[in-house]
Amino acid sequence: xxxxxxxxxxxxxxxxxxxxxxxxxxxxxxxxxxxxxxxxxxxxxxxxxxxxxxxxxxxxxxxxxxxxxxxxxxxxxxxxxxxxxxxxxxxxxxxxxxxxxxxxxxxxxxxxxxxxxxxxxxxxxxxxxxxxxxxxxxxxxxxxxxxxxxxxxxxxxxxxxxxxxxxxxxxxxxxxxxxxxxxxxxxxxxxxxxxxxxxxxxxxxxxxxxxxxxxxxxxxxxxxxxxxxxxxxxxxxxxxxxxxxxxxxxxxxxxxxxxxxxxxxxxxxxxxxxxxxxxxxxxxxxxxxxxxxxxxxxxxxxxxxxxxxxxxxxxxxxxxxxxxxxxxxxxxxxxxxxxxxxxxxxxxxxxxxxxxxxxxxxxxxxxxxxxxxxxxxxxxxxxxxxxxxxxxxxxxxxxxxxxxxxxxxxxxxxxxxxxxxxxxxxxxxxxxxxxxxxxxxxxxxxxxxxxxxxxxxxxxxxxxxxxxxxxxxxxxxxxxxxxxxxxxxxxxxxxxxxxxxxxxxxxxxxxxxxxxxxxxxxxxxxxxxxxxxxxxxxxxxxxxxxxxxxxxxxxxxxxxxxxxxxxxxx
Numbered sequence: 001x002x003x004x005x006x007x008x009x010x011x012x013x014x015x016x017x018x019x020x021x022x023x024x025x026x027x028x029x030x031x032x033x034x035x036x037x038x039x040x041x042x043x044x045x046x047x048x049x050x051x052x053x054x055x056x057x058x059x060x061x062x063x064x065x066x067x068x069x070x071x072x073x074x075x076x077x078x079x080x081x082x083x084x085x086x087x088x089x090x091x092x093x094x095x096x097x098x099x100x101x102x103x104x105x106x107x108x109x110x111x112x113x114x115x116x117x118x119x120x121x122x123x124x125x126x127x128x129x130x131x132x133x134x135x136x137x138x139x140x141x142x143x144x145x146x147x148x149x150x151x152x153x154x155x156x157x158x159x160x161x162x163x164x165x166x167x168x169x170x171x172x173x174x175x176x177x178x179x180x181x182x183x184x185x186x187x188x189x190x191x192x193x194x195x196x197x198x199x200x201x202x203x204x205x206x207x208x209x210x211x212x213x214x215x216x217x218x219x220x221x222x223x224x225x226x227x228x229x230x231x232x233x234x235x236x237x238x239x240x241x242x243x244x245x246x247x248x249x250x251x252x253x254x255x256x257x258x259x260x261x262x263x264x265x266x267x268x269x270x271x272x273x274x275x276x277x278x279x280x281x282x283x284x285x286x287x288x289x290x291x292x293x294x295x296x297x298x299x300x301x302x303x304x305x306x307x308x309x310x311x312x313x314x315x316x317x318x319x320x321x322x323x324x325x326x327x328x329x330x331x332x333x334x335x336x337x338x339x340x341x342x343x344x345x346x347x348x349x350x351x352x353x354x355x356x357x358x359x360x361x362x363x364x365x366x367x368x369x370x371x372x373x374x375x376x377x378x379x380x381x382x383x384x385x386x387x388x389x390x391x392x393x394x395x396x397x398x399x400x401x402x403x404x405x406x407x408x409x410x411x412x413x414x415x416x417x418x419x420x421x422x423x424x425x426x427x428x429x430x431x432x433x434x435x436x437x438x439x440x441x442x443x444x445x446x447x448x449x450x451x452x453x454x455x456x457x458x459x460x461x462x463x464x465x466x467x468x469x470x471x472x473x474x475x476x477x478x479x480x481x482x483x484x485x486x487x488x489x490x491x492x493x494x495x496x497x498x499x500x501x502x503x504x505x506x507x508x509x510x511x512x513x514x515x516x517x518x519x520x521x522x523x524x525x526x527x528x529x530x531x532x533x534x535x536x537x538x539x540x541x542x543x544x545x546x547x548x549x550x551x552x553x554x555x556x557x558x559x560x561x562x563x564x565x566x567x568x569x570x
Contacts, residue, residue, distance in 0.1 A: 001064045001294045001370050002147050004112045011155065012109045015116055019043050020102035027099060042122060042160075044115030045101055049422040054093045054101060055118040056108060060128045060146035060170070061089030061373040065360035068371065070111040072356035078104050083356070084416060085341065085349045087464055088167070089127050089373045090118055094420050116154060121162045123153040123234075128170045129177040130374035134382045136330045139189040140197060142172030144290045145226070149187075151289075152227050152279070159234055163241030164249035166234075167206070179375065181205050181214050181495035182467055184251045185233060190220060198222045203233055203263070204255030207461035211497045212252045215260040217267060223286075225271075227279040232271035236263065296368040296383045301333025305386040320442065321393055321404040335386050337367075339379040339401040340411065344436040346400070347429045348414040349377030358399050366392050375464075376413055378406070409451045409518075410436045413464055417457030417474060418481070424457030426474025426481035431455055431510050438511040439518075448518055451532045452490070467491050469533045470517065471498045472510065483510050487517065487544060488536045499541050502549050513548055520547040 004012075019039070026036040040046075044055040056071070063071075071091055075083050078100050079093040086092055096104060108114055118125055126149045128142040129135065149168060153159055159166070169183040180186025186202035198220045205214025221229055240258070242248045255263045312319045327336040339359065342348050351359070359379060363371045366388050372380035379401070384392060396402035405411045412435065415421065417428025432455055439445055454468030465471030467489040475482050482504035489498030505513055521532050524539060536544070 001062060002059070002143070002289075003292050003294060005292065009109075009112065012112070012114045012116070015043070015114065016102060016105045016109050019105060023098065023102050038120060038161075041120035042117055043101075043105065044118035045098075046119060047422070048094065048420055049418070049424075050420070051095045052098050052101065053420070054096045054104060054115060055086070056091050056093070056113060056115050057118050057125050058090050058113075058373050059150050060126055060132065060143055061130055061375070062132075062143060063371050063373065064111075065363040065369045065371070067111045067113055068356050068360040068363070070107060070113065072353040072360070074104055074107060075353040075356070082350055082352045084347070085351065085373050085377050085379070087375045087377060087413060087415075087462060088118075088125050089130075089375055090125055091373070092416075094416070119165070121164055121166075123156070123159050123162075123166045123168060126150050126153070126168050126170060127178060127183075127375055129173060130372040130376075130378075130380045131177065131327060131336055131382065132172060132372075134329050134331070134334075134336055135173050135177075136328050137173040137175055138330065139174065139191060140172045140223075141290070142170045142178070142189070143293065144286065145172065145187070145189075146170045147289050147293075148227070148281070148286070149230070152230075158231075158238060162234070162238060163243050164246065164251075166237075166251070168230075176491070176493050176495075179464075179467065179491045179495070182207055182211070182464075182491070183214065185230060186214050187226070187230075192220050196222065199226060201229065201233075203267075204252040204260070206250055206252040207464060207466045208250070209247065209459045210250075210253065211461070211466040212256065213495055213497065214252075215255065217260065217264045224281045225275065227281060228274040228277055229267075229271055231279060232267050232274050235270050236266045240266070294368075294370075296370075298331050298334065298383070299385070301331075301385065301387075303332040305333060308386040308389055311390040315390070317404075318390060318393055320446070321402055322389065324404040324406045324408065325402070326389060329383070331383075333386055335384050335389060337381045337384050337389070337392060337396075338374070338406045339381065339396055339399075340403040340405055341378050341401065342405055342411045342436070343400045343403045344410065344440050345433060347416070347419075348412050348432055351379075355399055355401070358395075359401070362392065362395060376406075376411065378411075404442065405445060407450045407452075408445045409439050409448055409453055409514075410445060411453075412436065413452070413454040413468065415456050415462035417455070417463075421457060421462075423460060424474060425459075425476040426457050426483065427507070428455045428457040428463060428474060431472060431474075431483065431507060434507075434511050435514055438515065447528075448522070449528070449531055453514075454489075465489075466497050467495060468498060469531075469536070470514070475504050477504060480506075482506060485510075485513055485517075485548075487541055488533065490533050496537075501541060502545050516548045517544055520544055 025031040169178040171178040171188040182205040201218040202214035367381035418424040455472040456463035456465040457474040471486040484504040486498030
C-alpha cells in the first residue's frame with residue numbers, strides 16, 4: 001500500500017479547504033453554475049438524474065482495509081448505505097448532498113484518499129492490472145509505475161484543461177490485464193533483447209461513440225524516459241487537439257485524422273526537446289516511490305498445501321469456486337482471490353456498507369490488510385495463504401461474494417445506466433439481472449465456458465460494451481428504450497472491437513437473443529475448450545445474425561439514437 005508523504009497529505013488537505021470555499025460560494029450565489037462546473041468536475045462531482053454523484057479515486061485500484069472502512073462510513077453517513085465500484089477502479093456514491101460533499105472529502109483525506117481528477121478534461125485515475133505485484137508473469141510491479149504517473153499528472157498545469165478527458169492504463173506483465181489498447185495512452189512493460197526493462201507505448205485507443213484500438217508509437221521506450229515521452233504525447237495533444245467540437249476532441253480522433261505516422265513524428269519532434277530533461281527518471285526516484293509501498297510479510301510456504309488439496313477433494317462447490325475465483329500467485333503457498341460482486345439480483349459492482357466493513361475484516365485476516373478493485377467491478381484479496389482459502393470461501397459465501405462466475409456469462413460488467421445516470425439512453429441494471437437469471441444455473445454456465453458480457457446504457461461506453469465478447473448498448477428509439485447487440489469484442493494482448501449484430505431489440509427480448517447466441521455457439525464449437533470469442537472469430541458474425549433474426553435483417557423504422565454528452569462518465 002502506498003503511504004502518503006508530507007507533500008501528498010498537504011495537497012489533499014489543501015484541496016478539501018479550497019473546494020469547501022468554492023462550494024459555499026456557489027451555494028450563496030457568488031459563483032455561477034458555469035464557473036462552478038469545472039471546479040466540481042475536477043473534484044469528482046457530477047449532477048446525475050436524481051442527485052449529485054461523487055466519484056472517489058482509488059488510485060490503480062489499491063485499497064487498505066482502513067480506507068475501505070472509511071468508504072463504508074461515508075456510505076452510511078452521507079449516502080444510502082452502499083457504493084458502486086466502477087470500471088476505472090473507483091467508487092461512486094449516487095446520493096450525496098452537494099453541501100455535504102466537502103465533509104466527505106475531508107473524511108477521505110484522513111485516510112489518504114480524495115476525488116481529485118476523477119472527472120473533467122484532465123488525466124483521470126491511472127488504472128492497472130488487479131494482480132499487480134503478485135502476478136507470476138510480472139516484468140515490473142505496475143503499482144510503482146502507476147504511482148509515478150499519478151504524481152506526475154496530478155495538478156500538472158499543462159494537463160488541467162485538456163481538449164477532453166484522458167485515461168492512462170499500465171500493464172506490468174506479459175499478458176495485458178489492464179486493457180491498455182483501448183486507452184488514450186497504454187503502457188505495457190517489456191524487455192529488449194538484452195534484458196533491459198522498458199515500455200511499449202500505445203496512443204489513441206478508446207471506446208465511446210468512436211471506438212478505436214490504440215496504435216503503437218514506441219515499441220520499446222527505456223524506463224528512464226517514460227515521463228518525458230508521455231509529456232511529449234500530451235503536448236502534441238494539447239497543441240493540435242480539437243476544442244471546438246467535444247465529439248472530436250479525444251486524442252484518438254487526432255491520431256486518426258493526422259494518421260499514426262504523422263502523430264508519431266510530431267511526438268518524436270517534441271520529445272527531441274524533452275529527452276534527458278528534468279523529468280528523466282533515475283533509479284533513486286523509482287526506489288523512493290517503491291519504498292513508500294508497504295510490503296507483505298510473506299511466509300516461506302510449500303507450493304503443495306495438503307489441507308487445501310483435501311478440501312478440494314471433499315467439497316465440489318468449493319472446488320468450483322477455486323477453479324473460477326482463485327488465481328496464481330508468484331509466492332509459493334499463496335493465491336489471489338476474486339470476491340465476486342456479481343451475485344444474481346444485485347447491481348453489478350455494488351457493495352453495501354456492511355459488506356465493505358466485512359471485506360475490510362477479511363483483508364486484515366487473510367491478505368495483509370489490502371485489497372484491489374478490478375476494472376471488471378470485483379474486489380480482489382491478492383495475498384491469501386492457500387491454507388486459508390476454504391475458510392475464506394465460507395466467509396465470502398456468507399457475504400454473497402462467493403459466486404463462482406469469474407470469466408463466465410454472469411460476471412457482467414455494467415454501468416449504472418438509466419436508473420441513475422442522466423446521460424443514459426436506457427437502463428442497464430435490469431438487463432444485467434434478466435440475463436443473470438436466465439443463465440443462473442452454474443452447470444449451464446460452466447458448459448458455456450469463458451464469455452465476457454458488457455453492458456452500457458449509452459454510447460459513452462462506461463460499461464466497455466465494445467470489448468465484450470458480447471456487448472449490449474442501450475439506445476433511444478423514438479422515446480423508447482432498446483438495446484443493440486454486438487459480438488466479437490475482446491480485451492488483452494489481442495484486443496478487438498465488437499461488430500453490431502443487427503437491429504436493436506426491446507428489453508424483454510435481450511435474454512432471448514443471448515440464449516440464441518449461446519445455443520448457436522454450443523452447436524458450432526469444435527471442442528469444449530473453444531471459447532465463444534474463438535468461434536466468432538472463426539466463423540464470423542453472419543451465422544449468429546442468421547440464427548437471431550432468422551434471415552430478416554431489415555432494420556425497423558426509428559433507428560436507435562446515440563447520445564454522447566460533455567459530462568461523459570467512466
